[in-house]
Amino acid sequence: MRGVSVEPVPSASTRFRRVADNLGSTMAESDSGDLSRVVATVRERIDPDAAERAALRDAVDELTARVEAELADRSLEADVLQVGSTARGTWLSGDRDIDLFVRFPESVDRDSLERYGLAVGNAVLPDGHEEYAEHPYVTGRFDGFDVDLVPCFDVEDGASLRSAVDRTPHHNDYLRARLDDEFAADVRVFKRFLKGIGAYGSDLRTRGFSGYLTELLVLEHGGFEELLRAAADWHPPVELDPEDHGTRSFDDPLVVVDPTDPTRNVAAVCSAENVARLQHYARELLSDPREAVFFGSDPDSLSEEGVRGHVRRRGTHPIAVVFDTPDVVDDQLYPQLYKSIAGVESELARRGFAPIRSATFAADRAVLLVELSHRTLPNVERHDGPPVHVRPHAEGFYDAYAAGDDYGPFLDGGRYAVEREREFTDAAALLESETLFQVGLGTNVERKLREDYSLLVGDDVAELADEFGVELARYFDPRP
Amino acid sequence: MRGVSVEPVPSASTRFRRVADNLGSTMAESDSGDLSRVVATVRERIDPDAAERAALRDAVDELTARVEAELADRSLEADVLQVGSTARGTWLSGDRDIDLFVRFPESVDRDSLERYGLAVGNAVLPDGHEEYAEHPYVTGRFDGFDVDLVPCFDVEDGASLRSAVDRTPHHNDYLRARLDDEFAADVRVFKRFLKGIGAYGSDLRTRGFSGYLTELLVLEHGGFEELLRAAADWHPPVELDPEDHGTRSFDDPLVVVDPTDPTRNVAAVCSAENVARLQHYARELLSDPREAVFFGSDPDSLSEEGVRGHVRRRGTHPIAVVFDTPDVVDDQLYPQLYKSIAGVESELARRGFAPIRSATFAADRAVLLVELSHRTLPNVERHDGPPVHVRPHAEGFYDAYAAGDDYGPFLDGGRYAVEREREFTDAAALLESETLFQVGLGTNVERKLREDYSLLVGDDVAELADEFGVELARYFDPRP
Numbered sequence: 035m036r037g038v039s040v041e042p043v044p045s046a047s048t049r050f051r052r053v054a055d056n057l058g059s060t061m062a063e064s065d066s067g068d069l070s071r072v073v074a075t076v077r078e079r080i081d082p083d084a085a086e087r088a089a090l091r092d093a094v095d096e097l098t099a100r101v102e103a104e105l106a107d108r109s110l111e112a113d114v115l116q117v118g119s120t121a122r123g124t125w126l127s128g129d130r131d132i133d134l135f136v137r138f139p140e141s142v143d144r145d146s147l148e149r150y151g152l153a154v155g156n157a158v159l160p161d162g163h164e165e166y167a168e169h170p171y172v173t174g175r176f177d178g179f180d181v182d183l184v185p186c187f188d189v190e191d192g193a194s195l196r197s198a199v200d201r202t203p204h205h206n207d208y209l210r211a212r213l214d215d216e217f218a219a220d221v222r223v224f225k226r227f228l229k230g231i232g233a234y235g236s237d238l239r240t241r242g243f244s245g246y247l248t249e250l251l252v253l254e255h256g257g258f259e260e261l262l263r264a265a266a267d268w269h270p271p272v273e274l275d276p277e278d279h280g281t282r283s284f285d286d287p288l289v290v291v292d293p294t295d296p297t298r299n300v301a302a303v304c305s306a307e308n309v310a311r312l313q314h315y316a317r318e319l320l321s322d323p324r325e326a327v328f329f330g331s332d333p334d335s336l337s338e339e340g341v342r343g344h345v346r347r348r349g350t351h352p353i354a355v356v357f358d359t360p361d362v363v364d365d366q367l368y369p370q371l372y373k374s375i376a377g378v379e380s381e382l383a384r385r386g387f388a389p390i391r392s393a394t395f396a397a398d399r400a401v402l403l404v405e406l407s408h409r410t411l412p413n414v415e416r417h418d419g420p421p422v423h424v425r426p427h428a429e430g431f432y433d434a435y436a437a438g439d440d441y442g443p444f445l446d447g448g449r450y451a452v453e454r455e456r457e458f459t460d461a462a463a464l465l466e467s468e469t470l471f472q473v474g475l476g477t478n479v480e481r482k483l484r485e486d487y488s489l490l491v492g493d494d495v496a497e498l499a500d501e502f503g504v505e506l507a508r509y510f511d512p513r514p
Numbered sequence: 515m516r517g518v519s520v521e522p523v524p525s526a527s528t529r530f531r532r533v534a535d536n537l538g539s540t541m542a543e544s545d546s547g548d549l550s551r552v553v554a555t556v557r558e559r560i561d562p563d564a565a566e567r568a569a570l571r572d573a574v575d576e577l578t579a580r581v582e583a584e585l586a587d588r589s590l591e592a593d594v595l596q597v598g599s600t601a602r603g604t605w606l607s608g609d610r611d612i613d614l615f616v617r618f619p620e621s622v623d624r625d626s627l628e629r630y631g632l633a634v635g636n637a638v639l640p641d642g643h644e645e646y647a648e649h650p651y652v653t654g655r656f657d658g659f660d661v662d663l664v665p666c667f668d669v670e671d672g673a674s675l676r677s678a679v680d681r682t683p684h685h686n687d688y689l690r691a692r693l694d695d696e697f698a699a700d701v702r703v704f705k706r707f708l709k710g711i712g713a714y715g716s717d718l719r720t721r722g723f724s725g726y727l728t729e730l731l732v733l734e735h736g737g738f739e740e741l742l743r744a745a746a747d748w749h750p751p752v753e754l755d756p757e758d759h760g761t762r763s764f765d766d767p768l769v770v771v772d773p774t775d776p777t778r779n780v781a782a783v784c785s786a787e788n789v790a791r792l793q794h795y796a797r798e799l800l801s802d803p804r805e806a807v808f809f810g811s812d813p814d815s816l817s818e819e820g821v822r823g824h825v826r827r828r829g830t831h832p833i834a835v836v837f838d839t840p841d842v843v844d845d846q847l848y849p850q851l852y853k854s855i856a857g858v859e860s861e862l863a864r865r866g867f868a869p870i871r872s873a874t875f876a877a878d879r880a881v882l883l884v885e886l887s888h889r890t891l892p893n894v895e896r897h898d899g900p901p902v903h904v905r906p907h908a909e910g911f912y913d914a915y916a917a918g919d920d921y922g923p924f925l926d927g928g929r930y931a932v933e934r935e936r937e938f939t940d941a942a943a944l945l946e947s948e949t950l951f952q953v954g955l956g957t958n959v960e961r962k963l964r965e966d967y968s969l970l971v972g973d974d975v976a977e978l979a980d981e982f983g984v985e986l987a988r989y990f991d992p993r994p
């Protein structure tokens with residue numbers, strides 16, 4: 035279910051892809067002739083050739099005919115639309131996704147739509163299987179392509195949709211009317227660029243740029259290079275509204291008002307860090323155009339000895355909570371992991387262990403990793419009281435502590451202060467206690483932790499290299 | 515030169531006197547009958563009896579006659595005034611200070627005033643010696659009293675003074691016109707109270723309440739108990755202006771505009787902590803009146819083993835800079851020690867060693883003591899860079915670090931960050947380096963440290979118990 039699995043925490047921590055030859059560049063912009071040559075080279079690798087296009091067209095024609103036949107057999111009033119990147123010429127060579135939507139009139143009730151949709155899908159793709167997003171659809175292989183057959187309603191516009199997928203045909207219409215071959219080529223280049231830097235995808239693991247967003251951004255700026263130059267100078271929040279019809283405000287670093295729905299931000303899922311990543315690499319590419327940026331690759335897996343070497347060199351105190359990965363889809367898993375690691379990190383910070391960085395990984399096992407400045411702390415911790423002049427509050431504080439065996443209360447300037455016994459002097463003890471469950475874990479993460487988990491402390495985290503060597507290599511070389 | 519010598523840092527840290535039976539009291543006010551009985555008992559111990567008064571009067575009369583004779587011998591136009599607490603009946607039994615001012619006309623030039631003043635003083639107190647405050651005077655013993663003979667100018671009012679002591683006769687006139695026997699008795703009680711809690715004295719070591727301030731506060735509130743009740747409810751900044759003639763504003767926690775000088779705050783030297791100390795003990799005394807508050811005593815000296823026990827129990831990392839005490843008067847020494855320990859503490863805080871508390875002591879040796887949460891730190895320290903969108907600044911940051919061998923720069927949310935090598939991973943190494951001299955030490959402290967100093971680290975600070983056992987006892991039991 036899961037493939038690659040570094041998941042440094044977005045925003046509170048690290049989320050990065052390392053590009054091989056990316057160091058030591060200066061950022062003065064070079065001339066665009068260099069960039070054009072690099073783009074031309076990239077295009078040679080990603081533009082689908084005539085044979086690929088023909089094969090795709092044939093498959094789509096055949097599938098469309100089959101769906102229409104099935105609809106006719108059942109006397110169903112519905113039409114068939116090809117949508118997605120393969121419908122708009124914006125797919126990258128080698129991508130094999132065909133999306134066909136079966137569009138029913140709004141008068142059909144939801145149950146019937148689902149039932150008819152699945153019946154037609156199963157008939158057309160007899161070896162396929164049913165999937166459930168917001169509502170069910172059929173997915174399967176056909177002539178070497180991955181095909182999704184999705185039923186939807188024929189709604190007036192994006193704002194009046196009855197299910198989340200009803201927007202898609204409107205997006206498709208909007209883009210097909212505007213994307214000529216040259217724009218489509220620039221979209222492919224931009225997609226490849228975003229993939230290369232690790233910012234492509236609106237899934238909740240990546241929190242990056244969706245395909246639709248990518249296309250709108252290229253259109254809005256008039257091409258790939260123009261978009262790069264604009265992005266290099268963005269001052270988030272950046273607000274774009276291609277149809278100039280937005281009706282609300284958004285609290286996101288990047289806002290692109292959906293041309294088919296004035297109330298929706300197409301970039302809502304895109305994190306501040308991915309916006310910054312785009313800006314960083316836009317500048318990199320403009321100042322020193324090179325193909326490698328488009329084809330960032332995983333670093334070499336770090337060995338156990340390599341992890342130990344970094345821990346020694348850094349002089350820090352890593353600590354990892356390790357547990358069986360909950361069996362939920364990535365769009366549920368990763369938000370929970372991010373929430374959990376943020377909760378663990380901030381609790382450890384609040385308790386004085388001074389986290390330096392944190393990350394979360396998942397494969398068979400899931401990991402919440404925090405690197406601390408201190409594993410242990412003094413037995414006493416200072417607790418500031420109220421100013422002495424706030425009489426009832428000050429007297430309450432003084433009386434509360436005067437009878438105990440804390441150090442104090444004493445006067446510090448105009449306030450009371452006390453040095454109390456610290457609840458946790460060892461971060462490991464904290465993570466072994468019930469306090470772990472009070473930091474705001476995700477539901478499924480909490481459930482798995484309740485079943486069982488283990489702690490790895492100090493350079494024992496090197497044990498993780500076996501399963502997460504690539505992720506640890508990125509963690510210990512976090513350059514973008 | 516120096517006697518007792520705890521000097522916890524004012525405001526940034528601790529300054530406290532421990533009162534023997536002061537714990538576990540509740541703070542609801544008790545009836546004032548109890549307080550009156552306690553005050554009556556205190557008065558039995560501090561009111562000068564008839565014999566003491568008579569002896570004082572005789573000594574003053576004899577001294578005054580001698581000074582007048584010396585003035586006449588020299589044909590000097592000047593008068594003699596008795597000033598200070600013994601002139602106003604506000605001294606505590608056993609205090610033996612006589613202050614006589616020799617007041618010259620304003621027409622005398624400063625050199626002549628100093629010359630005549632010293633000549634007369636030396637003639638009257640042939641066994642005395644010359645002291646130099648703002649200008650010179652003679653001090654000596656007479657009939658068992660400590661006598662100061664001080665020349666001053668006869669100025670119009672406090673605001674037009676030619677030397678700092680010219681105010682004193684005006685203060686004296688103002689108070690003598692207002693302090694009857696009953697007020698004088700209350701002033702004595704208030705002084706004894708301030709001495710008991712360690713807040714009496716406007717010297718720069720104590721930064722507490724001067725005698726003149728004490729008298730003005732009792733007058734202004736109409737008595738000791740009334741003053742206590744008012745102080746218990748103060749909300750600093752507290753501003754009093756007995757003559758309602760103040761012409762400027764002050765940035766002090768307690769402001770008492772001098773009745774003889776509308777531009778002067780009599781309480782300028784009084785620290786926020788001593789104002790808070792007065793408030794704390796006013797409430798204590800009102801809620802649970804007892805004599806002990808008036809006669810706070812030093813705690814038992816802490817042994818080396820006792821110090822080690824506290825360090826172990828606290829789990830902290832104390833570190834002390836030890837050096838020969840500079841040979842300057844306390845009013846120069848203590849401000850320099852306070853400044854130095856504040857500088858050391860804030861530098862260690864800035865460097866990540868998380869000080870818990872600090873103190874400075876002085877006897878033959880002087881000590882700058884800081885108690886740290888961590889003696890050592892990781893080799894890396896996080897350094898946050900600018901938001902990526904602030905292009906020139908962000909590019910400068912990235913380029914500055916990209917070529918180095920730091921961890922990063924990397925993206926953290928919308929910003930760059932880097933993990934740099936920490937300059938000092940050991941607090942002892944920092945205090946052994948030139949950095950110690952860059953924290954804003956006092957001049958004489960810096961000079962002595964340049965000559966030589968040693969560091970005591972961890973429970974080696976126990977070695978200090980021999981010279982500073984009482985101070986360390988207070989440090990480790992900081993309750994007020």
